[in-house]
Amino acid sequence: xRITAIYDSVESIxxxxxxxxxxxxxxxxxxxxxxxxxxxxxxxxxxxGFNSNGRYAASGLLKxxxxxxxxxxxxxxxxxxxxxxxxxxxxxxMMTNExxxxxxxxxxxxxxxxxxxxxxxxxxEEKPLYQLLAARAGRLPDERVWxxxxxxxxxPGKDYSALQDEFRSYLDLGYIVCKMKIGGADLAEDCxxxxxxxxxxxxxxxxxxxxxxxxxxxxxxxxxxMRQYDLFWYEEAGxxxxxxxxxxxxxxxxxxxxxxxxxxxxxxxxxxLRYGGMRADRDxxxxxxxxxxxxxxxxRTLAVLHEEGWSARRVVPxxxxxxxxxxxxxxxxxxxESYPGVFQPFGGFSDELQIAESxxxxxxxxxxxLEKKANYHAMxxxxxxxxxxxx
Numbered sequence: 518x519r520i521t522a523i524y525d526s527v528e529s530i531x532x533x534x535x536x537x538x539x540x541x542x543x544x545x546x547x548x549x550x551x552x553x554x555x556x557x558x559x560x561x562x563x564x565x566g567f568n569s570n571g572r573y574a575a576s577g578l579l580k581x582x583x584x585x586x587x588x589x590x591x592x593x594x595x596x597x598x599x600x601x602x603x604x605x606x607x608x609x610x611m612m613t614n615e616x617x618x619x620x621x622x623x624x625x626x627x628x629x630x631x632x633x634x635x636x637x638x639x640x641x642e643e644k645p646l647y648q649l650l651a652a653r654a655g656r657l658p659d660e661r662v663w664x665x666x667x668x669x670x671x672x673p674g675k676d677y678s679a680l681q682d683e684f685r686s687y688l689d690l691g692y693i694v695c696k697m698k699i700g701g702a703d704l705a706e707d708c709x710x711x712x713x714x715x716x717x718x719x720x721x722x723x724x725x726x727x728x729x730x731x732x733x734x735x736x737x738x739x740x741x742x743m744r745q746y747d748l749f750w751y752e753e754a755g756x757x758x759x760x761x762x763x764x765x766x767x768x769x770x771x772x773x774x775x776x777x778x779x780x781x782x783x784x785x786x787x788x789x790l791r792y793g794g795m796r797a798d799r800d801x802x803x804x805x806x807x808x809x810x811x812x813x814x815x816x817r818t819l820a821v822l823h824e825e826g827w828s829a830r831r832v833v834p835x836x837x838x839x840x841x842x843x844x845x846x847x848x849x850x851x852x853x854e855s856y857p858g859v860f861q862p863f864g865g866f867s868d869e870l871q872i873a874e875s876x877x878x879x880x881x882x883x884x885x886x887l888e889k890k891a892n893y894h895a896m897x898x899x900x901x902x903x904x905x906x907x908x
Contacts, residue, residue: 518553518554518555518596518600518601518602518641519553519554519592520551520552520553520554520587520588520592520595520602521552521553521554521561522551522552522904522905523549523550523551523552523584523587523588523630524549524550524552524900524901524904524905525547525548525549525550525576525579525580525584525629526547526548526549526900526901527545527546527547527548527574527576528545528546528547528548528567528574528896528900529544529545529546530544530545530546530570530860530861530863531543531544531545532544532859532860533672533673534670534671534672534859535670535671535672535698535701536670536671536698536700536701536726536728537698537699537700537701537727537728537729537730538700538728538729538730539571539728541570544570544571544573545573545574546567546568546570546573546574546863547567547568547574547575547576547579547625547626547629548565548566548567548629548896548897548900549565549566549567549579549584549629549630549633550563550564550565550633550897550900550901550904550905551563551564551565551566551630551633551634551637552905553602553637553641555641557640558908560906560908561905562637562640562641563637563640563905563907563908564632564633564634564635564636564637564638564640564884565632565633565636565885565887565888565897566628566629566630566631566632566633566634566636566807566840567629567632567807567838567863568625568628568629568807568808569805569807569808569835569836569837569838569863570836570837570856570859570860570863570864571778571779571808571835572622572625572808573622575622575623575625575626575629578622578623578625578626579626579629579630582611582623582626583611583623583626583627583630584630586610586611586613587607587610587611587630590607590610594606594610595607595610601638601641601642602634602637602638602641603638604631604634604635604638604811604812604813605813607630607631607634608627608631608810608811608813608814611627611630612627620780620781620782620784620785620809620810621781624781624782624808624809624810624814625807625808627810627811627814628806628807628808628809628810628811628814629807629811630811631806631810631811631812631813631814632806632807632811632812632840632885634811635811635812635840635885636884636885636887637884639883639884639885640883640884642883643883644883645843645879645880645881645882645883645884645886646840646843646847646884646885647659647842647843647844647845647846647847647879647880648847649847650843650844650847650848651846651847651848654847654848654849656849658846658847658879659845659846659849659879660846660878660879661876661877661878661879662842662845662846662850662852662853662876662877662879663833663851663852663853663875663876664692664842664852664853664854664855664872664875664876664877665692665693665694665695665696665724665749665833665852665854665855665875666684666687666690666692666694666695666696666855666856666857666858667695667696667726667837667854667855667856667859668683668684668687668695668696668697668856668857668858668859669683669684669695669696669697669698669710669714670697670698670859671698671701671702677709677710677713678713680697680710680713680714681713681714681716681717683858684697684714684717684718685717686857686858687857687858688717688718690857690872691871691872691873691874691875692855692857692872692875693718693722693874693875694718694722694723694724694749694875695714695718695722695723695724696723696724696725696726696752696854697710697711697714697723697724697725697726698725698726698727698728699711699725699726699727699739700727700728700730700731700735700739701730704735704738704739704742707739708742708743711723711725711743711746711748712746715746720746720747721747721748721749722749723746723748723749724748724749724750724751724752724775725743725748725750725751725752726752726753727739727751727752727753727754727755728753729753729754729755729756729757729779730754730755731754731755731762732755732762733755733761733762733765736754736755736762736765736766737765737766737769739751739754740754740766740769740770741769743770743772744770744772747772748772748773749773750772750773750774750775750800750801751766751770751772751773751774751775752774752775752776752803753775753776753778753779753803754766754774754776757776757777757778757779757780758780758785760788760789760792760793760794763776763789763793763794763795764792764793764794765794766794767793767794767795767796767800768794772799773799773800773801774795774800774801775800775801775802775803775833776789776793776795776802776803777789777802777803777804777835778803778804778805778808778834778835778836779808780804780809781808781809781810782809782810782814782818783814783817783818783820783821786802786804786818786821786822787821787824787825789802790821790822790825790827791825797825797826797827797828797831800831801831801832801833801851802822802827802831802832802833803832803833803834803835803854804818804832804834804835805834805835805836805841806834806836806840806841806844807836807838807840807841808835808836812840812844815844819832819848828851829848829849829850829851830849830850830851831851832845832850832851833845833850833851833852833853833854834850834853834854835854836854837853837854837855837856837860837863837864837865838856838863838864839866839867839880839885839886839887839890840885841853841854842866842877842879842880843879843880843885846879853877855872855877861892862890862892862893862895862896863893865890866880866890867880867882867886867887867889867890868889868890868891869881869882869886869889888907888908894907
């Protein structure tokens with residue numbers, strides 16, 4: 518088999534929402550389509566990929582380095598021993614002449630293509646990706662995956678009642694655990710917002726996320742103030758690479774903490790576990806494959822967790838997308854973030870899936886099943902309809 522073409526597009530996911538660090542008024546996303554010469558029902562199989570929110574489109578890197586490397590490679594160098602597309606070999610081709618370290622935006626570009634490669638491979642094998650991953654891992658896939666609803670952003674004119682209405686809508690969709698942003702207001706105001714949210718979702722069902730905004734003193738001040746609440750977790754208080762802040766927080770705050778969404782390599786994951794004070798019995802890791810070189814690198818990250826004595830069940834990926842859902846079910850992660858209300862059409866899951874008691878069932882379509890999400894299918898038609906026929 519061969520890759521015959523790769524197309525990329527920049528799509529807007531702009532909205533007036535804000536977290537503690539950035540607003541999303543100019544946020545973009547890269548989307549790619551990898552076309553193969555494998556014909557199914559009269560059409561070539563196409564794999565689709567995109568990057569998670571919070572990082573902008575990586576179109577320059579895709580066009581200048583990573584897509585040309587895949588297209589220029591000896592086609593046989595991208596195949597496994599049985600003649601099928603091999604994302605691991607493709608990853609090596611993409612990373613040719615890339616120095617180690619510097620895990621910035623290139624990890625996003627590689628992650629976008631990696632997602633599309635796995636989508637194409639699973640479609641060729643006529644299996645949902647989670648089933649393919651579980652079979653390769655020698656395990657049965659999870660039948661359902663725990664998910665939580667992420668939202669609670671700052672928004673112009675959004676008062677306590679609007680925040681509560683948002684969380685009620687998530688409960689109506691079947692979620693139990695929800696997440697909100699903190700750090701975009703002062704501590705006293707954020708405590709009022711937390712109390713308003715807890716009045717809807719209940720104690721033990723609320724996560725809070727500072728998006729890396731706090732210095733050490735502010736991190737600890739929030740920890741002290743939030744002791745009065747039974748929070749599900751306190752997420753990304755300080756800069757993701759400031760392991761001193763993470764350690765100090767773990768020593769001062771006995772409730773669960775979460776971080777990792779802005780660490781993009783297995784080396785950074787290892788440093789977090791060794792030097793960040795994270796506690797394997799209660800804390801959560803949020804590495805996002807679509808931002809961190811894709812699933813090929815994610816395998817290495819999961820191997821690091823095993824070496825450091827962590828269970829994969831402590832991993833709940835950031836991003837709220839269906840690629841992470843497949844990885845969670847196939848490789849036995851602890852759950853997955855979900856964006857039921859924001860970052861559309863990339864947030865949330867296929868229309869065929871149902872949430873009940875914060876558990877979601879799995880797609881039945883081969884590959885990632887992204888085309889079963891109506892607004893995502895419409896986006897693909899707009900982005901690539903002139904080059905390919907979107908099934």
